[in-house]
Amino acid sequence: MLKKLQEKYWLKNLIMILVGNLLVAFSVSFFILPGNILSGGTATVAMVLGHFLPISQVNLINILTISLFILGWTVLGNRFALRSLISSLCYPIFISLFSTLDTTAFSHVDPLLSALYAGLIMGFGLGLVFRVGGSTGGMDVPALILHRLSHVRLNTCVMVVDSLTILAGLYVYGLNSFLTGLLSIFAMSYAINWTSTAGSNAAKNVMIISDHWKEIRDFLLTQISRGVTILPATGAWTNQERPVLMCVMPSRRYSQVEDAINEIDSQAFIVVTDVHEVRGRGFTVPDIDEEV
Numbered sequence: 001m002l003k004k005l006q007e008k009y010w011l012k013n014l015i016m017i018l019v020g021n022l023l024v025a026f027s028v029s030f031f032i033l034p035g036n037i038l039s040g041g042t043a044t045v046a047m048v049l050g051h052f053l054p055i056s057q058v059n060l061i062n063i064l065t066i067s068l069f070i071l072g073w074t075v076l077g078n079r080f081a082l083r084s085l086i087s088s089l090c091y092p093i094f095i096s097l098f099s100t101l102d103t104t105a106f107s108h109v110d111p112l113l114s115a116l117y118a119g120l121i122m123g124f125g126l127g128l129v130f131r132v133g134g135s136t137g138g139m140d141v142p143a144l145i146l147h148r149l150s151h152v153r154l155n156t157c158v159m160v161v162d163s164l165t166i167l168a169g170l171y172v173y174g175l176n177s178f179l180t181g182l183l184s185i186f187a188m189s190y191a192i193n194w195t196s197t198a199g200s201n202a203a204k205n206v207m208i209i210s211d212h213w214k215e216i217r218d219f220l221l222t223q224i225s226r227g228v229t230i231l232p233a234t235g236a237w238t239n240q241e242r243p244v245l246m247c248v249m250p251s252r253r254y255s256q257v258e259d260a261i262n263e264i265d266s267q268a269f270i271v272v273t274d275v276h277e278v279r280g281r282g283f284t285v286p287d288i289d290e291e292v
Contacts, residue, residue, distance in 0.1 A: 021091045024138075026098065027118045028061070028122070031115075031118035034104075034106040037111070037114055038184075039162065039166070040181070044162075045165060045168070048172050062096070066088065069084060083134045084134060111177075118184050119189075123191025123192045140161075143162075163182070166181040203248055204275060208245040208269070210265045
């Protein structure tokens with residue numbers, strides 16, 4: 001049961017990473033590059049560098065993606081590298097494929113609309129990737145590094161990094177493009193936060209009562225890397241002793257946990273409460289896996 005659940009878990013993560021990267025590549029190819037939108041990310045860096053280097057914007061994006069992947073691997077470790085490897089491979093492929101299509105019509109779209117839709121689509125794609133702990137391997141690498149060091153919300157870190165990135169484009173494209181890019185970044189930040197609570201420090205305390213508590217416990221420990229407390233309890237009506245599992249986890253993880261519990265025991269009794277502050281390993285200090 002646990003092996004089957006693990007395969008389903010990784011397949012779902014893979015699909016979300018692929019779809020997320022596809023949306024990001026679509027946003028860049030059809031809105032950002034044709035409209036010269038300074039929305040941050042490798043696209044903006046490529047747009048700026050393209051004015052000084054005899055290299056196409058698409059090739060620059062691919063070079064930056066690979067370089068930032070190496071940086072993330074070096075700083076964030078092997079676990080990050082494994083989670084972002086797929087993105088670092090498929091994102092350049094998606095960008096290259098979309099570059100073969102005619103995007104002339106999108107270059108005539110109102111800049112404000114382009115900025116709005118670019119931010120929303122890209123934010124939704126990034127949110128899907130962040131939701132499963134992955135990375136698109138682009139300029140979100142500096143954001144993830146900042147998030148780890150400062151414990152500031154991830155969507156805030158993305159906004160800060162992208163705002164600094166479009167400052168570099170201010171010299172080349174002027175104030176109007178800069179202000180339009182800020183609109184795109186705010187839209188993207190909203191979409192990331194809406195799609196995934198990865199940028200929030202909020203957590204959930206989950207209490208689980210199930211006849212299959214051992215399988216659920218093993219899943220939480222091995223697949224979610226969360227600590228579990230086993231509380232002895234006795235049913236007042238049945239007078240039977242039955243353990244209660246208590247697990248505190250980041251809010252972004254709950255949907256995965258809920259799906260897993262339903263797969264293991266659809267009759268499990270689950271009580272979920274919002275936790276406003278959590279201190280300790282895995283929250284205010286790095287998780288054990290993240291230190292490796």
